[in-house]
Amino acid sequence: MQNSRQVLCEKRTYSRDFQAHHHDFGQFLFPLQGTLDLHTAGHHIALNPDYCFYLPPGHHHNYRATGRNEFLILDIPNVYLPNETESMYMKLDQQWSSIRFLLMEESRDTRTNSASLNDLTKYVSHKLELSNSPSIDYIHKHYKEKIRLEDLAKIEHYHPVYYSSWFKRKLGKTPKEYIAELRLREAKQLLSNTSSSITSISEELGFENLSSFSRWFVNVAGQSPQKFRKT
Structure with missing residues (x-):
């Protein structure tokens, strides 16, 4: 140059x-x-x-x-x-x-x-x-499904260990934390703005059953999905 x-x-x-x-x-x-x-x-x-x-x-x-x-x-x-x-x-x-x-x-x-x-x-x-990087676009399209770290790294042609540090440096959080935020945002939107049953919401977000969804929601949101919907 x-x-x-x-x-x-x-x-x-x-x-x-x-x-x-x-x-x-x-x-x-x-x-x-x-x-x-x-x-x-x-x-x-x-x-x-x-x-x-x-x-x-x-x-x-x-x-x-x-x-x-x-x-x-x-x-x-x-x-x-x-x-x-x-x-x-x-x-x-x-x-x-x-x-x-x-x-x-x-x-x-x-x-x-x-x-x-x-x-x-x-x-x-x-x-x-x-x-957006291709793997981040992929997350936004498939966050309701099970996503493996190895698959995300493969999309970017990174080694999984390097991908994790790259992702954290880029977005300030791990892939697992980022996916959880997207799922929680969607869960809150569905609970607040639709009349869908909590069971159907858990199925839409890719959880195996209502119990696993409820435990996850309490862990990340600090209250049950039933209580969140009421308040």
Whole structure:
């Protein structure tokens, strides 16, 4: 990168030999062809064209490519980034595919520091700030079901031990505590705003029976669901 405020978007290829480094800017990697073996403190992934990956500033990583390869790389100066960012492994959905297409167009522009690329980089950084990690999205969709820590770690391509510390650092609570808060919020909403029986509410929230739901509710809310509904 030429200076600390310059955005760089270009296609790159990588060798078969592992290389290791870190950089003082953020970086998005969009595979176009081939696979990148990427190792960070928490990730060990084979990055292919169905996914993209964000590396925060200062994160040491080892990498190599296998076979013919081409990657679209966006180097983002710190001035464009949120104060705190985490590495993020994301499925290339319709929105991220559109972003990749626009970046591809910008990579063909030989001008340096183009206004359109800077604006697009600001948008990407804002989306990064607002995006939930895939495992957190999964929790919000499935918190009424039984969720294993190992499954959440697998979604992020983290080791379970690393995932637990990463989650606690990111949200200030453990996955178990976070899931319990979501279930309690839903339980209180159903008890307060519906006429559903407490038995049916316990079933909706994934409890095996009314007794286990009642014990859990008393433990986390400090009173029984019957008493909560009355008050």
